[in-house]
Amino acid sequence: MNSKPKADAATKATVSLPTKNGITLKVNGAVKQIEIAPWTTLLDALREHLGLTGTKKGCDHGQCGACTVLVNGKRITSCLTLAIMHDGAEVTTIEGLAEGEVLHPLQKAFVEHDAFQCGYCTPGQICSAVGLLREGKAKSPEDIRELMSGNICRCGAYANIVAAIEQVSRMGERGDEE
Amino acid sequence: MRTEHIGKPISRVDGRAKVTGAAKYAAEYNVPGLVYGVVVSSAIAKGRITRIDVAEALRLPGVLQVFTHENSPLLAQSDNSYSDEVAPPGSPFRPLHDGEIRYSAQPVALVVADTFELAHYAASLVRIGYERDAHATNLNEERERAYQPRPREFIPPPESRGNAEKAFAEAIVRLEEEYSAPIEHHNPMEPFATTVLREENGRLLVYDKTQGVQNVQNYLCNVFGYSKGDLRVLSPFVGGAFGAGLRPVYQVFLAVLAARELKRSVRVSLMRQQMFTFTHRPAIWQRVALGAAPDGTLEAITHKAIAETSQFEDYSETVVNWSGLLYRCDNVELSHTVVKLDLHTPGDMRAPGAVWGLHALECAMDELAFKVGIDPIELRLKNYAERDQNEGKPFSSKELRACYRLGAEKFGWARRNPQPRSMREGNVLIGWGMAGGVWEAFHITADAKATLTADGRLTVSSATADIGTGTYTIMTQIAAEMLGLPIEDVTFKLGDSSLSKSPVEGGSFTASTVGSAVKAVCEKIRKKLFQLARKIDGSPLANTKLDNVRFVDGQIRSHNDSSRAVSLIEAMRHGGLSAIEEKASAGPTPEQMQYSRFAHSAVFTEVRIDEDLGTIRVMRVVGAVAAGRILNPKTARSQVLGAIVMGIGTALEEESVIDHTFGRIMTHNLADYHVPVNADVHDIEVIFVQEQDEAVNPLGAKGLGEIGIVGVAAAIANAVFHATGKRIRDLPITLDKLL
């Protein structure tokens, strides 16, 4: 190919790019230290730096919920926050819910109720449901629907998602993995 | 037929991987040294690039290259090389081929850098100058330019019969209405993405989000000149597609281009905004004219559709043919034409053509039922087609009557007061509406390979896809059934171009197509095992025929005497085999082709509408589906549930709005392009009607990916009329249209 002339090294050195900082995250119970530039979102830090690709990037703008994780126990969209802002935080992702081979009750219920098809929104749905049960605000299927509306499922598995969450909710499982 | 696995509601075999985050999608293969590509999209709709300045981007340390039309290498030259299995006639779009802008937000550059963030930043520094040409993006303003598109494979051009014009003019009851619908985008949750892993020897492993790994492999080999041994495409998990991944999407081209030129492993993921920059369900305008006797007997049907296509390809889909198929009528005039607009070529989106065509037809039928004063179901039964009049063939099976009946019973349709605005609670108007649906039961040719090892484990494979449809699961069930093995001992592999030949995953044909190949290859293994079992000294099956045994519980058992049995492992051990490997191909037979093969449905909906504010809620949906044999009721139900949810979106929410001043889609994100959320969905019931069909294909299963959505928009629109007395004929039915 007829490649474009590239800028020489001297010019390159004068351009300032964000410097990396060391941060510590407690991810799924394990302490992780990473060197990270300020512009890296928590989502990209998980997926690209920590290899935890279970957390999904669906829209990267807080409009779908696929990137939902729990930070210090609360569900958030990890695409709209910078990793560097969470130095010292505890992060729980889909990879941290099962106890070894034993699935979290919500994971089990999602499989039993076929609460997904393509599976791409699923980690976000499940993490969101863990947050939902912990919050304790959903008293009815209608509440579950409203409080799970931040997680879009284009395959349209909503009825099964609600059934799965209801089942776990009835079991009295608060969604706490601790 | 008594079955152990087929027809059982087993949970997805890939379920555990999906709920634990272990399932890896195209953008999730990380290797050291991976670099990231970010696509720059054009700011104008038509014209050409006059200047493209990449210096500022390249100045950033860590930016490796900016690919543009100016430095793109010489690649294949013929349109044919850029075509693919699903391409409509025309000249496929070639990314970075020249400086011409053919549609707004087309890819114009790929910035490759060490990190995603850097590539994204550098992309914002690429300065592009344009010379603008006048563009046309408004279908309604361009309708008179409509022309007959070049025909597309699998899409039979509409054929008229009788004399609809005359019959309509003479009919006592006449109804003529126009319907319209906007562009929709598939918006699977996973954005299109490709990770190209470059091996030491230069071979490429292309992890791509696609519905057809071999389709993509062929395309890439044709375009870039790779041999199939040097480029393998993998797609073990696909985060939804709905048709968007039938054709190669431009990011796979760009990722391979960058990997080839930079000799690096490369990932290119599209932004959600860029998910609106390639295929889409086309905007459409339709006119339906129905002529009938006072009792509702149809005497004339005219169905005319004008849809959009791009300047470079003739996309068409089956929109109007359904009107010659679903009801008995001797005078039918059908036409489907397209208008070239300055947009990307539309493409197949879940039940392409049928979603639009049946919206118009089934709303018109509701209007006719109201006009002649009979129940909408009665009108449909009165005009029930016993034969396919389009093709002049009998149906392989058609339990549509049962769909109407069982759906109506479940819904409580008999309690419906036919008068609009007759059902209310306070200021909430309640409306009940129904519609029928029909979709192809295609069966095409596919291959499969199976290997049974001495430990009794079976691996079956074919290069198909599982886009959430349950392919992994149902193929595992079919194979386990055939050889009488537990599900856990069977593995089905897909999503790898090196596997046996398979068409793209789409058209609701995967269950029948790949399923028949899986069945065929397992039959070969059965035959071989049976021969081995009979050869054992003193074999209890020595005098038995293959027709007289069952494969169950890991054994070959005599039908008549279940104590006469040989285990598969024993048979192989005696035969001295460590593995049995077979390949098979299966396709439709001439006998199958003698029949017209379709799945059918009836959809019933209840809407509740705030009389003052116009807000619409779909409170209940019953979908009754006749689709032959149901291979797995659990995954089957999910497919139909999901299709109904997407149908709710089509009816009430989804619209890709173009600002015609800019020729640009402005709702290019998930906040402005509304798809249903959990709170939009209330009670949905799915009924599978019993339908025995030995003729449709070897499995007797018709496929379920699409039939569930067909008819939903019409059923909701009809319910809205019943609630409010207003016919809203342009989709989506947003509240402003009811004010």
Added chain:
Amino acid sequence: MNSFSYTRADDVATALREVAADGAAKFIAGGTNLIDLMKENVERPSRLIDITRLTLGGIRPRSDGGLRLGALATNTDVAYHKEIERRYPLLSKAILAGASPQLRNMATVGGNLLQRTRCCYFYDTATPCNKRTPGVGCSAIAGFNRAHAILGTSAACIASHPSDMCVALAALEAVVRVTGSVGERVVPFAAFHRLPGDTPNIDTNLQADEIITGVDLPARGFAEHHAYLKIRDRASYAFALVSVAAALEMDGNTITEARLALGGVAHKPWRDPQTETMLHGQSATRENFKRVAEALLRDAKGFGRNRFKIELAKLAIVRALSQASFKEAHS
């Protein structure tokens, strides 16, 4: 995102010093709007000053009987706070009508006040927008303006304010507390956000060297007679086409005080206190509600695709007032 530097401020004084030192610096807290806009290259700060560790959280009683919402209290903190639920249910409901639980767990009180319009042209740098680049023209006026303003618009901008929370705060006549280099000041809610005029690039009257420290709720919360009605294109997780915060004081069936704030219809939460007084001393009837609705929308102007909002807003006002006039009828 552009290249930026990052610092974390440990106290308000440091935060103010840092923002004053760099004209293109921005504070970041919840980030739900700022990072979104940075990814679109609409916001391009040179520096982000992380204020999440400042002690500006919490919800505390005030000596005048009201409550103080810390600027860093999250939407969730506020919406589910026991005293807010009991005394200011209008605010709680408005917040819960917005965004999603995940976003509400991140978004802060201060950030909510500063969120920018969701106008699709503002977000798309391929199209002209006066709010992004003053003087280039407004694409929305003749374009896709379904979500846009019908009140208080200008020839330069018809963007609408997207917040739900702010609509309730406007009705409650909250007070915004800000601190700047010259000290602390309080801004009545109505004076916080601006109409576009010919400077649509400026959303609020917060100065570049100021920080929001909190929002004070007056003692009266209208807990008995209130309604928050949000009308949107799907049942949840969508911005308002029109929203109405209605708060009434009633004596029997007679309205003694009425507050009405509208969302989704203007560049700021829309109040018209003069018109609201039409209801004072009136009985709670549909006719009276219609009259005030007509009066509130008398100057409304549609721009094609958003014209329906004029009628919709009137209907929504009537509905919200009806709901509010029934004590707890809709809780």
